[in-house]
Amino acid sequence: MRAEIIAVGTEMLLGQVVDTNSALIARHLAALGMEVYHHELVGDNPERLGAVIRQARDRSDLIVVSGGLGPTPDDLTKQVAAEVLQVPLATDEKALDQITRHFQVTGQPMTANNRLQALYLNGGVALENHNGLAVGSFYRVEAGADVLLLPGPPSELTPMLEQTAVPLLQQAYQQDEFLESQVLRFFGISESQLVTKLATLIDRQTNPTIAPYAKVNEVTLRVTARATTAAAAQEMVAKTVQQIKAVVGEYLYGYGDEGSLAQVVVAMLVAHHMTITGAESLTAGQFQSTLGDVPGVSAVFPGGFVTYADTAKEQLLGVPVSVVAEHGVVSAETAQEMAERSRQKLNTDVSLSFTGVAGPDSLEGQPAGTVWLGLAQRGKQPQARLFHLSGSRARIRERSVLLGLDWLRRTLQVTK
Amino acid sequence: MRAEIIAVGTEMLLGQVVDTNSALIARHLAALGMEVYHHELVGDNPERLGAVIRQARDRSDLIVVSGGLGPTPDDLTKQVAAEVLQVPLATDEKALDQITRHFQVTGQPMTANNRLQALYLNGGVALENHNGLAVGSFYRVEAGADVLLLPGPPSELTPMLEQTAVPLLQQAYQQDEFLESQVLRFFGISESQLVTKLATLIDRQTNPTIAPYAKVNEVTLRVTARATTAAAAQEMVAKTVQQIKAVVGEYLYGYGDEGSLAQVVVAMLVAHHMTITGAESLTAGQFQSTLGDVPGVSAVFPGGFVTYADTAKEQLLGVPVSVVAEHGVVSAETAQEMAERSRQKLNTDVSLSFTGVAGPDSLEGQPAGTVWLGLAQRGKQPQARLFHLSGSRARIRERSVLLGLDWLRRTLQVTK
CATH class of the missing domain: 3.90.950.20 (CinA-like)
Structure with missing residues (x-):
């Protein structure tokens, strides 16, 4: 299964903002076992965005687009995707309620363009935004590439991706094998030290895989197993986690992508x-x-x-x-x-x-x-x-x- | 003049590393007055890299590629670019001396693949690397797109870009226009309110352009003007900033990309x-x-x-x-x-x-x-x-x- 990642935003195209969304999306797609061969970045330009989506459609099974869901005239991702897919946009009433309430609560005037943030690809799924007003959208097609649209601000994209979109994708592309993964979080040890201490374990493993990732002030390990039943995959992960803890358990402070x-x-x-x-x-x-x-x-x-x-x-x-x-x-x-x-x-x-x-x-x-x-x-x-x-x-x-x-x-x- | 930015590296494609090079390159190209419409990111794969370079060649005047200049077998950018351009690679003797000396000084064995780092596109310019061993390459063509190849590690790319490549580009594409821009920072007003209040101003403007951007807790506007002299461009920006301040000055708290x-x-x-x-x-x-x-x-x-x-x-x-x-x-x-x-x-x-x-x-x-x-x-x-x-x-x-x-x-x- 092949996926492609597209980021939309003139401010990123001009280099004023670094695109961190695509890397985050790529890590999650990799954890789902998808192959990603291309990332693209285009500005808020409907023709070029349309062309990039069409190109991606011809070589991928899933297209993930971030950015361009907001209320301003240059936010056009949903409109462009709808045109490429030849589906209309529909209003998510729950989201529209949320938007209306937001403006009531804050006492700011609700301009008409804010209604656009409640639009999603009709026939697909609207993804609720817990940290902003623009809903996401997941749309499956019979032949061609499915489309997942996510908001641009990382504070909105990250929770929508991790809490809603990833489970949706997992369900949509249920493989005949089950994927289980667990994230271990370490503090007080560098990535290179961790990898050195676990070298034999990491080298030996192909299933489960052990993927280290260095964040600003911590290191995480993602242990991912594939098996024909969920229980078998869980057991494989648990066994590897025990082996890791035997070596570096002292530095382990938590589990999962959340939590601090x-x-x-x-x-x-x-x-x-x-x-x-x-x-x-x-x-x-x-x-x-x-x-x-x-x-x-x-x-x-x-x-x-x-x-x-x-x-x-x-x-x-x-x-x-x-x-x-x-x-x-x-x-x-x-x-x-x-x-x-x-x-x-x-x-x-x-x-x-x-x-x-x-x-x-x-x-x-x-x-x-x-x-x-x-x-x-x-x-x-x-x-x-x-x-x-x-x-x-x-x-x-x-x-x-x-x-x-x-x-x-x-x-x-x-x-x- | 249209430029396109390509980053090469599987670790970025998988999201393990965030590509910051493309944003840096984009800022410099924008300052040179070039238009950038596409960034692409591909892995260390010669077929896909070749396809992306060919696509860029058909729609741009300059292609800037970062990454894949190193000594390992998956570093193939120069070889792929040489094949697309149909030019041979040549050895930069000065760089080869530097590489040889490096291994003498550090006492490490110099394996044969390290010689590859001294290769550049024959007929073009080799760009010296002051923070690493792989030279860059700038190659101009009669018809089609010129090619600039830069190393992937930001510690090598940044000085090579800023000290060597930008002056080369400046000289190569002597512009007859100057670009000036200023960022205005607003708090207490939403992006949609700001855009609504400034609608006539934004719609009317093509030079200077006024680009809004919503960050987590603030909104910025970037005002960018082009003119035949730097002074004229500055004056155009200043005039537009005054017009903006007359409408929404109350919310303006600062200038520039930095500052809080x-x-x-x-x-x-x-x-x-x-x-x-x-x-x-x-x-x-x-x-x-x-x-x-x-x-x-x-x-x-x-x-x-x-x-x-x-x-x-x-x-x-x-x-x-x-x-x-x-x-x-x-x-x-x-x-x-x-x-x-x-x-x-x-x-x-x-x-x-x-x-x-x-x-x-x-x-x-x-x-x-x-x-x-x-x-x-x-x-x-x-x-x-x-x-x-x-x-x-x-x-x-x-x-x-x-x-x-x-x-x-x-x-x-x-x-x-």
Whole structure:
């Protein structure tokens, strides 16, 4: 089964925006066992888009198009696909309701062009958009290539693809073999280290396959098995996952495409009935904000402190000026004081603190990327850990948050 | 003059690596005044690469190919291009010397396939590679499309493109027109509203062109003009920008591809010598973390409060239990108390507070997306504003932060 990926958008054609959708789509199609030989990118031009879709139709069984579903006059993907396929467009009433409600709730005027976002290929399936207003569309044809239309913004495309389109494709192209796959998520180990440690396992495997993928701050492995029954495929995946865990289980923090280190940590806190706070200098609230991303965190997180300046460390936490003066603000002592005092202030079970040099400039003679984390636990001596990170200011701050979450994960794992 | 961009690499076709080269090449070609209508991506497959190059030749004047110049058996771009163009390959002696020296210096054995990296299209120009071993190639033809071959790794492609290839193209295709463009960034107005408000302006314009683009939480407009002198093009852009500002200037917060609302606000605070803090409930530190992203923010931001639970609002800020009990936690009164009390605690000039329902569940009978922002300013009565937002938890929180920043921007604009 052969698939082809088309991205639509003049801003990508001009290079103002990098197309990341096509790579994401390609990974999912590969996981479904489809062969992809071509990606194309065209602007918001109906003639050229039509020509590219026609070309793809002649050599592929499925065409996945991203972009051009929005409300503006240059969003023409649905109209062009309808013309090539010779099918009319229909309005998805549920989507139209959602669009109308959106404008009622936000109090903005609903211009007529917004109705276009509820259109889909008549006779096909409309794909609901949980993060935007434009519906997707999946249309199957008797002979020729089926067409899947997805929205352009990655925040809309990713959930629609992963939650709705991939299951639809799986169902549509039910092979006589079953495909099972599981994603393992690792933190604290690089892709090359992971691949080196698992080299014999990866080289030996053709079914299941083990595909590593390096994301910005983590590495994932996708284990995919094919078998004649779903149960057999599941068993093959489970066995390989066990083999992987035997080698690198220490770095494994979660499963699946969704879920984050913060979710894992919050779930552990909830399970242990433990409360948490934080005191943040270089991360300036990013750790607490990351906790706040997790629904239900209010059960374990009352709030905390952003102590960016030394004065705030003293005023809000009571960290003695003498500690900062003697040891420096980027020090184990300051990190421990911040963690323990914030824990006491809000009477929580644990607290994490962050102090360091986000950059670009150095601080107290310490280079950008020097970071101390502090961990306070009720009834225990506070601890501190030093990290030397590299990269941009944003990367250092984000990495600090993740290192803190991973430290918590490892600590809570052995806590009863 | 029409150009076409082709990327070669199976790892990109499978989505394991995102192609960023094509966007970079596109930006440079646009700056040279060339029109690009198609990007293609194919794997390391000589038949399909040959077909794509032939197709490009029939509709373009220049074909830029990246990738497939290396020493491994799947690097075949030069061989395929030579076959399509019917020209032999020649060895660049300077590059061969460099390759030979590289292996002498590193002490690694030089295998025969490494010689392939010194090949270029005979009769054309070999482009030196300062960050790798494979030379590029620029070949002009009498009739048909010229061909530029560049290496795949961005660390090699970028300098070769910018230092060698762009000047070569400039010289080869001496244009008699100049291109100027400027990006305008808007917040608080949707793409469809913006396009509707500017409809007559957009429809009327062919030079300059006005291209809207919706990002996650903002909309940009790119104004691009062509003229026979750079000054004339600049003047045309400036005039159109003025016309746009006359209609929607209120929503315009910045210029250029870089920069964020937070940067604009921090720059205004620094300019006004004003300090800021925050008290965050539903955003849980995200507002302060967004401020913390901006280098130099320490001059105006000492720190602040994350008051997720009602107890923290009382303990950390002293918000009276009676206020929350009487008006609810999601109320103008609570937002004002949070802003004013946090401002007083850290004695700053302004403070912004966030209280609301991030979702997915409702709170106090108020639906997810109900958000009150509070703004306190030294010597003034605190204010509060109500917003009704839609979307996921993450989207509601992020949108709240941006609405707060935009409120600050508008307030600081009229502050002296």
